[in-house]
Amino acid sequence: MKFYKPPGRSRQSASKPEKPQWVQIDGISHDLRGIARFEGKPLFVDNALPGEKVLAKVERSHGRFIEARAIEIETPSAQRHSARCQHFGRCGGCSLQYLKEQAQLEFKQQAVLEQLQRTAQVQPTQLEPPLASAPFGYRSRARLAVYYHRKQKQLRVGFRAARSKEVIHLKQCPVLAPELEALISPLQSLIDGMEGRDWISHLDLLLGDQGPAVVLRHIRPLSEEDLQQCLGFADTHLQQLFLQPGDRDSVHCIWQQDDNAQLEYRLSPFELRLNYEPLDFTQVNRQLNNAMVSQAMDWLSFEQGESVLDLFCGLGNFSLPAARAGARVTGIEGSADMVLRAEKNARSAGMIDARFDTLDLTQPGKLAAICREGIDKVILDPPRNGAVEIIRDVCQLQPVSILYISCNPATLARDAGHLRDQGYQLERLSVMDMFPQTGHIESMALFVQSGQ
Structure with a gap:
């Protein structure tokens, strides 16, 4: 069983990368990485479970411990299963999809x-x-990074790769609420068609009880044509659209479905509705x-x-x-x-x-x-x-x-x-x-x- 190794800068102390080593995983750490021993130090291995023998590629070497990633598994654990998302192994968002849900708990x-x-x-x-x-479809909010590669004329919208600044272009995200996952492709098309596509840095996707909302973070003013495209998108897909041209205090609503549109969530057992603003902390x-x-x-x-x-x-x-x-x-x-x-x-x-x-x-x-x-x-x-x-x-x-x-x-x-x-x-x-x-x-x- 082999895994894709995500790109990322090594922070090893050695002058050249260590050769991958076969190690036996004997335990699991508090952050749910497999634990082995290598060169007399604890080795913390991503994508590894107790009882497995894995081929571990060192990614970072510290004074008292080493960090690695399993790139191949000889003896998979019975608690392992196939990841549901096609981006698993590259996207840094959901690192435990290889582990059965009950075993995660x-x-x-x-x-x-x-x-x-x-x-x-x-x-x-x-x-x-x-x-x-x-196990899936539970996230009611998420922040996605936006990156436009000028030379390649390529837009990427998604989460960052594990231990890297690279933006993984999402085609799906099963942990998002279905209403938010359905926005990924239309949002990519919207931004790719904007004159100021390389001025957009982040998107906040929010799901209130009245429907989805988006906060669009931009580092330069948007043209009137771009604003009109955003308004047209909102009219088709959203309850509310916000722009954030600067710090948190700059967030403002430019479109809402009706005068009563607002972000809120229910505490159903207590017959309560709590209103919130786009960047407020709420449980996802x-x-x-x-x-x-x-x-x-x-x-x-x-x-x-x-x-x-x-x-x-x-x-x-x-x-x-x-x-x-x-x-x-x-x-x-x-x-x-x-x-x-x-x-x-x-x-x-x-x-x-x-x-x-x-x-x-x-x-x-x-x-x-x-x-x-x-x-x-x-x-x-x-x-x-x-x-x-x-x-x-x-x-x-x-x-x-x-x-x-x-x-x-x-x-x-x-x-x-x-x-x-x-x-x-x-x-x-x-x-x-x-x-x-x-x-x-x-x-x-x-x-x-x-x-x-």
């Missing part, structure tokens, strides 16, 4: 448990079943987001009037369901714009027990002033670098429980150790398949005061 769960044990010597009292997702997997929020509300099991602190609250993805469940919620977010939108979403839903504040959560020592009346429960949904800066402040509020939503097993494990040291134990853990076919790992962890 099992390996992700194993990676989280091993990281918790190795970093913090922490294990959950109760390991809950993973939250599974549809709507099905899994509904399941995640439902599980969070179930684990926290609010009593009427309990006080809840939702940190990194964003648009109110957890805050508003918690308020719907009868809690008094304070949502904290670093972005003032996101706070304004969370407040608007709360007003639209008639939520009088949800308030929001802007606060830089990387700066310790400020939560106590906001939570003078005490807090019963906390929801933590931090970015990839975790929440280490505010864990001590959170624990000083002495909540009964802390629900931690993680998108990075390494920072979850680190923070779990700090929570343990502050008197909290890991009671429940569940891995969530927010990004099938990729190595991204999301998980939900419930910490409770020791002795509760």
